[in-house]
Structure formats: structure tokens, C-alpha cells
Amino acid sequence: MKRLSTARTTLPFALSALFSAAMAAPAAQAADVNIYTSRQPELIQPVLDAFSEETGLTTATIFIDKGLEERIKAEGANSPADLIMTVDIGRLDAAKQAGVVQPVDSAVLTKNIPEHFRDSEKEWFALTARGRVVYASKERVDADAINYEELADPKWKGRLCTRSGQHQYNIALIAAYIAHHGEEAAREWVTGLRDNLARSPEGGDRDQAKAIFAGECDVAIGNTYYVGQMMTNEKEPAQKEWANAIKVIMPTFDNGLTHVNVSGVSLAKNAPNEENAIKLMEFLSSDTAQKIYAEPQLRVSRRARYRDVGSRQIVRRT
């Protein structure tokens, strides 16, 4: 285990924050656990605060939307990063492939996180899951069940909206389709989706709900939690109308399950504060932390009277 040293940990962290001021905002102070994250810091702050309350350890986050692996690689042995927290299985795998993370042997993580939600080589651990589902017009779509395969059916011609097929959320969905049906079938499926498009892919998932509200399309592909976010958006109340125009249909593959993507955490290869970092990883998988992840969403779901709009807990609550 590496010994903690203020000089060794603080200086590189401060320097790296300085050098990358353009892409890292706000510049974080070195702390007991330093996190590089592509997640919006405010989303993970409540859970980090709870960790500090419980352990007395401080955390600092640097938001890095792009080039996270490259940056850690460039920092090399002096990297101040202890943990990497990111959204999307592709990004977790990219960090692993880039060799900027290391395995963690933890009985707590193994117990708390189901096997299919962690890397078999222990280099990443998923913390939350989000379904990629169908938004359907309440007014113009009668069906209450639509599977992924059906989205390519010509009956939806000119009626489908989605964000770019090259966005990580859709890439992960297409990867899931390949896993279920093989590459050839996936190619046909994607071609079918393209042929059904009401307009060129544009915007984010919420923009697809907006397009349904505006009558531009009848079905769209989107993540669950955006529905909750739209329903509770006080800054832009129009989003409530977009959300009210749609119903959420949980599509399934032939195994009866809905595709989910994950957010997760990895221990950085040269983590200066390894022991603290693993403590935080374990905390993130705990019931306490998982409740904090889920509760705002649960509040939303109560308001929306919709059961499954939020990020799902990975740890089952007892």
C-alpha cells in the first residue's frame, strides 16, 4: 500500500488542475480521495457528502468530459487521480483498455454488487443502471408494449425520433442488440430504424420527447431518468408538457429484459490514496449510498405515479 504524503499528493494535483484549467472546472483541491469524473459533479456530490460524514475523509472531484484516459496516461505515475467515475459501459471499458485502472479485491464490493454488474477482472464496478426505453405519444400510440426489434418495423415509418446513433447511449444499445442477435441482424435493425426516422437524429433524449409533444414523431428512444428530470424541471416548465405528452414503454429483448447502461467506478492505476479510495468504492456500493442515488428519483416517481423512471439501484435494498 502507498503511504499517504501531503507533499506527494497535493502538488501534482494542484499542478494538473492548473494545467488543465480549460477542461477541468472547477479546479479541485487535493483531498483524501481525488476523483476524476465525467459525471456532472452535482449529481454525485450528495453521495460524496454522505461518505465524508460517515468517515471524516474529504473528497475532491475534477470534471473531465472528454479525454479522461489520455489525461491520466499523460500524468503517469504522478497522477493524483484515485478514482474514475463515469457513465456508460463503453467508457468504463475504455479506461480498462487504456490501462489506467487497476483491479480491486474487495469482499464488500463482491458481496454488494451482482456479478453481471462488475468486471470479471475487477477493474470496474457498476453503481447505477438506467434503462434505454421507448417514449411513445400518449395520444397517437395505443400499444403499451413494444420490443426493441419492433422499432425497425415499417409500421413506424416516418414516426421514429432519436438522438445520434453515434452517441454512447445508442452505441451501447446497438452493442446489446449485437449481443442478442449478432452483427448481421443488428445491421438490418439499424437500417430499419434509419428508414423509420421522422427527421434526422438531433438533440438529446429530452428533445425527442419535445418532438413527440410537437407532433413531429410518435415514438422515440430515450433513457428513463430524463422523464423524471423533465417532470420536475422548474427552470424550464415546458419540459413538464413534453413529459406529459409521452408514456414510457419498457422494451425488452427476447430474454424478457430491458437494456440498461451503467455508471460505475474504477480505481486509478497510480492512485496515491488507494486505501481511502477503496473505502469510497465500498461506500458507493452500500445501501446507504444506493438509497441516496435512488431517492430523488423515487420522489419523482411518486409524483409522476410512474414506477420506473429513475436510475435503478444496483444493490438490492433489504
Ligand SMILES: [Fe+2]
Ligand atoms: Fe444522460
